[in-house]
Amino acid sequence: MSGAIDRAAVSVRAVSKAYGGVPAVDGISFELAPGSFVALVGPSGCGKSSLLEIMAGIRGADRGEVVVGGRRVDRPIRSVGVMFQEDTTLPWRTVYRNVAFPLEASRRDRHEIAAKVEAALRMVDLWEHRTMHPAALSGGMRQRVSLARVLATDPSVLLLDEPFGALDEQLRLRLGLEVQRICREQGRTAVLITHSIQEAVLLADRVLVLSGRPATVVQDLEVPLPDHRSADQLGDPRVAQVVAKVWASLAY
């Protein structure tokens, strides 16, 4: 095993997956540097979610392996957090108790849970709403509860499958920028699946473009923007250049 592989936060090695004999993911390999924010884009149905679920240990690969922090992922592990588009808040629990839920399940110390929940809720600006139930919150706030819940578990790798895809464009971008800032500040490695190429380029420091089914990596692009991202950069010519390159490789 080379030093470069040892240092990667995530190694995806020759991962393949087929459904009913029809390939969905075809020998994908890449490595993610610790603290990097990587966007996965590709045509609808190409296999992005399948790949992310394999990385999360939710789905098994037919061939290949995913290694996180030196450990082969063959089931969900604590150091990898996942967030989906669907609202996964528990309606009968308050905001606070939603965020505490996975920590209670892992039987941590009461004071440790309280500290982690408070930090996560403050991070997503929901501390003032901690006694409310999800039904009283907007869709965007509910997704922030889900984000706080995953952050409270302190994952080194965050896998995001269109987490704000059901929200309007403005809110989606604002929350995306919030996640990017949090990951950057806390040194977490993130993988974001998005259908918006502009969003991918604005948030990520690297964009992996996947081909149509079965998914293979057709392009691996660096985004030459500073770490601090803002919506103002949508007009930055460097964003336009990478967006154009993504479009060109999607035509592949």
Ligand SMILES: Nc1ncnc2c1ncn2[C@@H]1O[C@H](COP(=O)(O)OP(=O)(O)OP(=O)(O)O)[C@@H](O)[C@H]1O
């Ligand atoms: N459990 C399953 N059984 C059979 N086929 C599946 C299953 N899960 C996914 N597929 C198929 O595998 C292909 C890849 O699906 P996947 O959801 O990974 O793609 P995706 O790129 O995330 O799609 P989208 O962009 O539309 O969300 C699709 O053609 C899908 O229909």
